[in-house]
Amino acid sequence: MVETLTSHDASVLWVIPTLPLAISMLNLFVGKRLGRWAGVLATMAVAASFAVAVASVADLLSRPAGERLASQHLFDWISVGGFRVGADLRLDGLSAMMILVITGIGALIHLYSIGYMAHDERRGRFFAYLNLFVFFMLMLVLGANYLVLYLGWEGVGLCSFLLIGFWSDKLTNAEAAKKAFITTRIGDTLMLVGLATLVFKFGTLDFVPIFGAAPTVLTKDAATVIALLLFAGAIGKSAQLPLQVWLPDAMAGPTPVSALIHAATMVTAGVYLVIRSHVLFEISGVALTVVLVIGVATALFAATCAIAQVDIKRVLAYSTISQLGYMFIAVGMRAYAVAMFFLVAHAFYKALMFLGAGSVIHGMHGEQDMRQMGGLRKVMPVTFVTFAIGALAQAGIPPLAGFFAKDALLEVAQHTGRTAVYGLGTLAAFLTAFYLGRMLILTFFGKPRSDAAEHAHESSPLIWIPLAILAAGVAFAGVLELNPEGKLTSLLDPLLGALHDAGGLPFATLAEIAVAVAVVALAITWWIYGSGRIDPNAFRARMEPMATAAQHGWYVDRAYDVVFVQPAKALARMTGEVLDAKVIDGAVNGVAGLVQRAAAGGRLIQTGFVRTYALVLFLGAVLVLGYIGVRV
Amino acid sequence: MIAMLLHLAQAAPTAPDAPIPTPALVFRPILPELFLCAAGILGMLYEAFAPRSRRSLHLAIALAGLFGAGVAASKLWNWTGAPFVLGDTVAADRFTVVATIVLVIVAAFGCIYAAHEAGRDEATYRGEFYPLILFATAGMTLIVAANDLILVFLALEILSLSLYVLTGMGGRRSSEAAMKYFLLGAFSSAFFLYGVAMAYGATTSTKITAIVAALAGQTGSQSLALLAMGLLAIGFGFKVSAAPFHMWTPDVYQGAPTPVVAFMSAATKVAAFFALMRVFDVALQPLTWDWTPIVYALAVVSVLTGAVLAAAQRDVKRMLAYSAVAHAGFILAGLTSANTTGIRAAMFYLIAYSVMTVGAFGVTMLVAFKTEEPSSYDSYEGLASRSPGLAALLTVFLLSLAGIPPTVGFIAKLTVFGSAIAAGNWPLALICVIASVIAAYAYLRVILRMYFRAPRGAVVDDTSLVPQIAGLVLAVTVFVLGVFPRLLSGIIEQASILRW
Amino acid sequence: MSGHVLSAVIFLPLLGVLGLVIGGRQITDAGARWITLLVTLVTFSVSLAMLGRFTAADPGYQLIEQASWVPGIGLQYLIGVDGISLWLVLLTTFLFPISVLASWTVTANVRRYMVAMLVLETAVLGSFLALDLILFFIFFEAILVPMYLLIGGWGGERRVHAALKFFLYTMAGSAFLLVAIIFLYAKAGGGTFDVRTLADTAATLPLATARWLFLGFLVAFAVKVPLFPLHTWLPDAHTEAPTAASVLLAGVLLKVGAYGLIRFNMALFPEASKHFATPIMVLAAIGIVYGAVCAISQRDVKRLVAYSSVSHLGFVVLGLFAFTQQAVSGSVLQMVNHGLATGALFLLVGMLYERTHTRQLDEMGGLASVMPWLLGFFLFAVFASAGLPGLNSFVGEFLVIIGTFAISHWLGVAASIAVVLSAIYLLWSYQRVAYGAVRDEHRGLADVSAREVVVLAPVLALLLVFGVYPKMLTSAIDPATARVIEHVAPDHPTTVVTGVEVADEGSRG
Amino acid sequence: MPLDNVVFWVFAPISIAAAVGMLVMRNVIHSALFLVVNFGCIAVMYLLLDAPFLFAVQIVVYAGAIMVLFLFVIMLLGVDRGDVRTERLFLQRPLAIVLALAFLAEVTVAIRAGVGFSTLAPQGFEALQPTGNTQAIAEVLFRDYFFPFEVTSILLIVAAIATMVLAQRKVRAVTQAELVATSEAEVAS
């Protein structure tokens, strides 16, 4: 699968990331004085980026399929010996989709944030971070080599850290931020080793020569190693098993952050990375299987966790993890276009749901516990409707975007003979519909279960307008994909190649099964949570201890704590306080002590008795003469 | 006085009608000694006949004598006469000239210090001090010039006897110091004399040039010569305070009046080492392979003992005494290379050491002079805030002693280590550098008390101008010679050739 | 001979010392500060003039000044600059005015303090520029005294202990160096201490001798770097040193050690360098991980940064002995970058300490809400130090990793572990300082002052600039390191390119 | 047995015995007297070695002048009541004796190697000094050792000055308080 695109220079690519960067710097240093303008400027910057992005993509599309690659060399970043890395940007189908999502959805979330953060004193800084994030995310997807990608990769991690810990006076938020950064950095480190391996094998990090030469240079094993190392980075960033633990905690950040970073864009970077490097994964083959397995496992695992959550944002967090698992399933099956469509669709509906959840939380004065909600559909109608659209989309109800994405995925699984994947995928779909239904019902239906719920109010237009736009997107995006001619993902074809379809159950049948599963799941949730015939609490009690375990992510966190974190901390303490202070430094001080003791002891020879002095003198004399005696 | 006059008469040339032919009397090579003795006798006469002698006049006489000696010595630089004069007992060479000039300068500093200290407390003023310093200096210059072991011995006794008395000229502790110094000195000089006897037994002569001729020509007795070498090493070891013959040093340095210590720590070492070089590098040159191991061993023991024990001291003078032991070791390390390289290294080191140690003791004399224990470390606490000038001076000297560049101490260490390594003794050099680290610790202990501690109570330092200027001169010398060592090394190069 | 710009750079600070000493007590504290600042700034500008005269493409020594000094033993006043020392010199001259400005709050014995600073500057610059072994050694040893005084005189509670340990440990190390130098001089012949000549004549030594001498040199520099397990003086010294001294210690003093390795060990004993490369690299890799692990467990923020230096300097040594172009250039780059990043951290920690009067992480907390700007800067420096791409440290570390990886996969991986560990200790410490509830006594602390902004801004700006455009540095470093590698390991792969013909233009279209 | 052999074997043991006596006597005066005896024996040895001038000088200067000076000082100080001879220093005596024996052994080895135990003095010593021993010595002294001889004068001047300095009462006598302080310091240690 050798890349054969011819590229052309595009001199405006740099504008796309630079706009948010510039405004970010402005907000960072004078944000306080800008007041409410900070948000407006930030939004405008991203919107402008979006406009440039649209123009660039349009330009790309206007070219023949074989020439849809634009690149721009800014300057040499690193240049040592024969090794050179440029600050190079590139725009192709894959990055085009990504930048549209990033800037498009990003702009909406910025808009939403103006209202959401209106009362926060430090909103200047908030928007600075948010814009900075957009910059790094754009660098990530626009980078023409792995190092620029890595720059963006780490940069978004930084912004994630900053934004999760934005309300840092609460220590748990800070903990969550740190955990997010460090956990993802474990993956990043392996990815860095992967980059080193790439340099070792190819002498460069540029995509074009690497992918061009990979089939001839790499053996299967080498490709497996590199692909898995890169995938490790993806696992960290996309919160897949076993590094999923950070994402639920990351919900500590402001909700727009969750929507932008932890749903729509950053967490999907892993998917992007794998698709970008698909050449390497395909040479390996094994690596793709690993991706697939991890994807399936994560999709199921996270779905089970989502069912038991009581915090509305945590439901969404686990749901995101699960959905990302789906995307990796698609990637693992080499259905890159499906994965990308899934990514785009997910970006829409998950952003929508997060923002909706934000609206709910806003209305509930910060309450996030679904057990305290109920009946909000009456007081927050717009939020309800848009949120429901998002949920139904994810649950796979046609004709919403999610339906098409999931359906396409399951179809590929079925059609490529991966029955197990298909079965587990469907099971996960069932669980997805179940937890979404549960969330929807607990939040919006029934009677208010707290004062806050009773006195909740609809959010301001500034907040619900973006919701509405996103809901519209969710509703109609699927249609774009339906159209066989103007398929959204057709952009990708020249880049990724078409998929081999082995055939299987007809599409209509599969769609009916999928819808049936979703509807059944929703019905069950209605029966349990909405109908009033069953006491949900008792139901939960009967499911113990499973329910609590699931709520706590099956205690993976705690297990890590016991198995890795605490021993590591103890080891660090041992090293720092015993090995270093006592043994190594002890040896140094021991030598010094020895000299001091010798000195303290030696000075006692100087007794003050002149006869002792004479004796020592004479002893020396006898020794000297003894030597003479031997010589004689 | 009558005794003295008698001695003078005795020193006069023999009667012209005597049947014994006297050797040609060439006085120029011993002119420095004559100046010194003349000034000494003049000082004694003044002390004896003046109702109340004045410090300034004593000092003037002494300085005049020293100056005269220095000039006389420098005139000898281009001496073209016989290399050995006065019956071959005195060598007239540049080696002696350098030593003489260094010695008279050190003595001048000693006199200035002494005059200053006496000025602080008239009760301690002794007019005999200056003549004794002059006689001691004469003994020292003679010991360097001597080409005859018996003359070495006589000169050694002159300087020793003078120093015993000078040591005892202070307060309560100085008499203890004098007694210890005297008893051990007499003990060691017995060994030295025994060595001279053995050398005579081995070669039928005590003349250095004759000994080397005898030994080189295999006419002497090898084993007696070896015995002589060992015994002489003991005697010299005592004088240069090389371990294990160093035991007197801490007590004497601590107890003796500080100007005396300043003088003797530098001058004795210079004189004894120069004499040692003449004896070992000339007279015993054929036995090089036999004596270098002894020097090696003494060097090792000295540097380690000196450095380690210096680190445990709580009295500056005592610490400097131990450091003197260590420095003796460093010089011995340089002398393991039994040729001009070693001689040059040792000469440079001795001169450098003289500058540093005279300076250091000079400061010691000024710090906390009114307290009971002026040289205890406690008196140095907070010196930098009390008297920054003194602290800075002492720091310079201590760092130089520690061998930190760009001071002269570093260049000196460099030359002796270089000499040791050139002789193939790199383990010795390694031991020496490690010892110098330990010694550095000892010096730093003082420096940290001066700079990093607060002063204790109301301690007063003597911040008079004259000794501080003297110190400043020495400190500048430390740096100048550290940066431009060739000012000295050029001279040393020309003076390091010993003829026989 | 092309003027005396290098001499001017070295000795200008001494001129300042002269002024301060001669001026005596007539100079007020403020006057001393301004004089020193002025002198260091002038030195900096002269060093910029040096940069202007430097030819980046020339791999050899430039701007050489040579004069006989002690002809008897062939000692020369011989100084020169190449691509390796160039940036270290500039780093030094750059950090000194910053440090002086950061020392504005020193109120005790200001004049003495400033004298020590200026003497230190001369000594460090001399070390970087000397091409005569003894001249180098003189400057190298001369560093000890002013640093000793700075730590011991203006440091923390256990300053005396730390100062002594610093002095003696380093001096003990250089003891071996001195013996080795003299031995080399005695055995290699030539009667000179000129590094350039000795590099040739040392090749005539027997292998065993050369290896022993290499070890002698190594000990001295390994202590200075410091290389595990000879590092324990560093945490003590850093912790107790006053802010400016910490900055300079981390910023330039440690570099003298690493510089010594590349300038002397490799130039003089190429065979031994290769012979011992593996054990040294293993020690360096251990140091990288070990320093980071130790840093995690620290409670004292300065100690933590000190251990992070152990880790970061491990990268430098690791890269130097990998002998690939990327790794060696990366190491040199890392020297400069670590100087800036850690320097910035120490500056910031110092500012925090001046306000909170504690260095204990447990006793801070929530400061981000009190001093948002200060903590913002701190965070910036933290991420620079943690190797965030786009900031300076990343480039060097990355180059070292890829350069090492080509030689030994496992060492490359071991070095990479530090990427995670550094995130752990740095972020954890930042969290404990910045986040959480504010202590009552810390409410109302002032944010950065204008002076502090002036101190920080240039350093932080460079963190970014060198992260984005390191080529500025590498274009001069590269030829010089290539020459070193050529000397040490001519048969070594100097680039890591294998297998593929790199389609240079293809990547850019 | 030749006369000189007899004399040697008579006086050598006496001199050794006298030396031992000097070491072991409790009373300092007795010790001094034994030392005089020893010096006398050594003077006899000088005679055996054909050094009559030194024989005379030995008797006059050593036994006559130096030892008298010793006795004078002993009397002056009044320290003739017998010494405390207990040894308070650890291993001082055994070490002293062992080391002295070792020293003697070393000297013996060297003498044996350098001179030989049976080497006799050569003949013709008298021929060197036709006008007598004293004259001959004078000739050597004033010819070869003229300058050292002059130098002894400085030595004697120094000795004279030393005595003057040390004997002068100008030295502040120790006060009672200082004595107490010293003894207290002793006790304290």
Place this chain on the structure above:
Amino acid sequence: MRTPIAYFLLLAGLLFAMGTVGVLVNRNALRIFMAVELQLNAVNLTLVAFARMHNDLTGQVLAFFSMVVAAAEVVVGLAIIVSIYRRRRSVDVDDVREMRW
């Protein structure tokens, strides 16, 4: 003369060694000093013996010098002892150990 020279030398060596012991074991400064005198005499004997052995008068001259030195030393030494006695009322050297360590 029929007595081997070595006998004189050995006797001198023995006396020197005994003098050494005397220095080491005596606490009385005067005794120590007397022991030193014994050492010097032993050396003189050695010198004279060597003079005889070499048929050379120099040794006797050297012994003469040695006596002069001994005399001077005695003068100074006794003066020191007297002055010590004046200060401390004792000639026991073991009492004089204010300075140590």
